[in-house]
Amino acid sequence: MKRIITLFFIFIFAISCSKTENTGEDATDNSLQKVKESGKLVLGLDDAFAPMSFINENEEIVGFDIDLAKEVAKIMGVELETKPVDWASSILSLKKGDIDVIWSGFAVNETRKKQVNFSKPYLYNRLMVAVYAGRDDIKTKEDLKGKVVGVQTGSSNYEILLNDPISKELKEIRQYDTYVNAFLDLEAQRIDAVVAGETTIRYYIAKENANFELLEEEPLTSQYVSVGLRKGDMELLNAIDNALDTIRTNGKASEIATKWFGQDIIVRVD
Template sequence: MKRILTFLLLASFAVIISCNNSGSTNNTASESAEDNSLQKVKDAGKLVLGLDDTFAPMGFRDENGEVVGFDIDLAKEVASRLGVTLEIKPIEWSSSILSLNKGDVDVLWNGVTINDARKQQINFSKPYLNNRLVIVKAIDDAAINSKDDLAGKVLGVQVGSNDEALTADPASKNAKEIRRYDVNVNAFLDLQAKRIDAVIIDEVAAQYYISEKKAPFVVVDNSPLTEELYGVGFRKSDEKLLAEVDRILDEMKADGKAAEISQKWFAKDIVLK
């Protein structure tokens, strides 16, 4: 009888310990899954922004080598209202999503087009800018007047940026060749040298480049390949940081700061309300 009682007591004790340990494990898992993305940025005292630093006018280097641009000014104001500084980190844009998900940067903020392929891997803020993917040709080129005229032509596009949208458009299927570039500037240099027939690029970047460089190019009117929306990219797990950035951007739209920044770069307010 004593042996039986002893056995039962030991068995009960083991069950209690097991239950306690199980609860502890579950609590630990719950704690590790907790979203501390916003607090992490605040504790670090900085918001790390990943970008392609050649994408004017969104984020690029000026004549002094400083990274400037429309997105940079927006992000600096957001960081200030978060109570942190903005750290700008140029990255290889073709692997930008990998850099974000590895934790190398906190956000991707550089005219990032919202599309279904990217939404499978990252989350986006509310859209803050409308943009179109357009065709840029040499000013003396009379052969390309619509996307239907891209048949048999050699096209240039930035890898990891607009190549997905170009490839998805039926008009690209009849192109002779699609050449992919690390940066848009190299595509424009090849266009000027007539090594390619057209560049497929975001309209804001195209118009800025043509204006600033006095480049002998034109945007093909009324023939966008896509209508696009820009958003800030976040890791899937960083919902609290995303929500706070969205809140601040809404605040900036309401108090006129976003419009002020837009006027600086585009001479008009093009920010989505």
């Protein structure tokens, strides 16, 4: 009797293993194949996030990230399709399959790592504070106590600011759907400061007749910037990583960075 019971459990175990193996085969990653067959890489972006991705005066979506992505798509042999998304729900759009990648100044953090896969980083961006030019009362982060600070909702910057000890000393953290609106309010002095990536702040400072200054002190934090992909889309991830390596090596990435930032700020990783 014991021998029969033992054989029964061995039989059940063998069937379970077979099902597990079959499930693995059925779950083959065809993410790259789908992109190749469609002939396009669908890129989800924030269309008001200059200089990374934004709409110019000709109603075209342009930016540093867009130029990088075009080169990557070219290497992959597909067209690039840009698709503006609500940034606060960009990861949801990715998971639903509305887009293939999130590529718009997408910062790497632990919260996002639980939900998406990241490509190799291509930028290292410092999170800084911008103020209206000439504000003698705001020279350091500590001077923000009792002040109103703007930040983009749904961004990693909001999460970092919220977890910084200074947040408890602020009068208000005011959230904006885009940094365009945040800087408009800073220009009108309806808020006292804006927390954003250094690349974003320097873009607004460089604009004609801009009245903004960067607090030249230690950043709130520094973050890698990468491409976000669905968990499991490893074939597509590898293709994007390989293409990024190619444009780092052939100098195209440096050329694009110099075009947008005046210098080569591309991160090189193994």
